Amino acid sequence: MDLWKFFAIGHEDHVFCNPLSEPKFDELIAQLAIPYGGRILDIACGKAELLARAVARYDCLGVGVDLSPFCVAEARARFEEEGRASAIEVVEANGSEYEAPLGSFDVTCCIGATWIWGGFAPTLRALSAWTKPGGLVLVGEPFWRCAPSREYLEAAGHGRDSFGTHQGNVEAGLGLGLGFLYAMVSSEDDWDRYEGLQCNAAERYARENPSDPDVPELLARVREARDNYLRWGRRELGWAVYAFLCDPVRESAEADPGSLRRRSASGGPR
Secondary structure: OOHHHHHHHHOOOOOOOOOOOHHHHHHHHHOOOOOOOOEEEEEOOOOOHHHHHHHHHHOOEEEEEEOOHHHHHHHHHHHHHHOOOOOEEEEEOOHHHOOOOOOOEEEEEEEOOHHHOOOHHHHHHHHHHHEEEEEEEEEEEEEEOOOOOHHHHHHHOOOHHHOOEHHHHHHHHHHOOOEEEEEEEOOHHHHHHHHHHHHHHHHHHHHHOOOOOOHHHHHHHHHHHHHHHHHHHHHHEEEEEEEEEOOOOOHHHHHOHHHHHHHHHOOOOO
16 A cells, blocks of 8 residues: 555544644744744645644744655645745655755754654754754654563564653754753643544545555554554653754853853844
């Protein structure tokens, strides 16, 4: 079954295609403080809802990049209909192949697709290169709540090193010279809703499209993922969106108050 068809069906009812609630995303967007006319980049933007809300709030410009032709078409049609196509560009491409001048965005994001660069730290490094000094980097990533069970790893096809811990994710950013600001962590309710909406959408599609030859595979994959989540994932795997500051004030600056004043006058950190 085509990967992007599978993704589109399973996320038909999701506003944001990951396990974080709308109120938490709104709180997250409220922290961005994008300047008027600034720019935000979202790699693996999905339906581009994060961009839509950020651009509406800050009157800024947005660029979304995604490989899914379904998501790209839906987002482009929406922004064209709303008269916002000039403010939000949606590019169909692999994020690792996207090209933009270094330091050209006030905020860069990759919410749930660190596989693009092969992991959490490489994703932070890639996004940081596109981010202005004093700008923000947002990355959504799973984390192990506890040591994962062998049964879960085998059933889900994960390795112990597929994800880090919550603390480890924060330390990965600090190790790259970024400043950690905060993390929005999914609750069990957020996770349950995310998984439940996928199950419901897939079952509904199967009922409405019984002649689609992809239905058996669709249902098998969704039901297996549901069972893995209920047996192990709900207890063992967490999710968070991590916010980091590019070019933070260094500890050595504490010895030089003038450097702090100069940095404040130049507009950062937020």
